Amino acid sequence: MSSREPGPVTPFQTAVRTLLGELDPEPGREGLLDTPRRVEKAFRFYCDGYHKDPKKVIGDALFEAETDEMVLVKDIEIYSLCEHHLAPFFGKAHVAYIPSGKIVGLSKLARVVDVFARRLQVQERLTMQVAHAIQDVLQPRGVGVVIEAQHLCMMMRGVEKQNSRTVTSCLLGLFRKDERTRTEFLQLVRGG
Secondary structure (H helix, E strand, O other): OOOOOOOOOOHHHHHHHHHHHHHOOOOOOHHHOOHHHHHHHHHHHHOHHHHOOHHHHHOOOEEEOOOOOOEEEEEEEEEEEEOOOOOEEEEEEEEEEEOOOEEEOHHHHHHHHHHHHOOEEOHHHHHHHHHHHHHHHHOOOEEEEEEEEEEHHHHOOOOOOOOOOEEEEEEEEHHHHOHHHHHHHHHHHHOO
16 A cells, blocks of 8 residues: 555546556556656656756856866766657766856756756757757857767667667857867867
């Protein structure tokens, strides 16, 4: 039995119960009784980025820049859901910008990544949304974002390629226009 007092059943929970009935020959067994509530709670968390504004996430964490050199935060963990199969994809984001008067608190870059990762996504759009949000808020001389991820929709089903990784990039401003800046960024992302 469920260890918690039953509350009102939401339409989301009803949909999950219907799905369980389609998938499992014993949808009423003990292990599945509280699954609809747990799944709703999990998916509300997985997709809480819809309720967040990247400008508000950055807030007042903007400071006068004492540098005009590249700022890079590497290996920001991402977890998202593929909008085509609702299967997870996960990996790392590398986010850089070249200040033009303002810098941002470093943790805010990771928070901006989470705003967009915690939505139903495709990796290509996620990469662009992160880059454009940073561009819009900071107005830097350039922004570079590279995301490397593994997609369970490719690993567990379909072509079943467990070692495949997808790499996407979005380069704005100097990262797109200036070959030296782009090369420096990509070498730093690769670790060299």
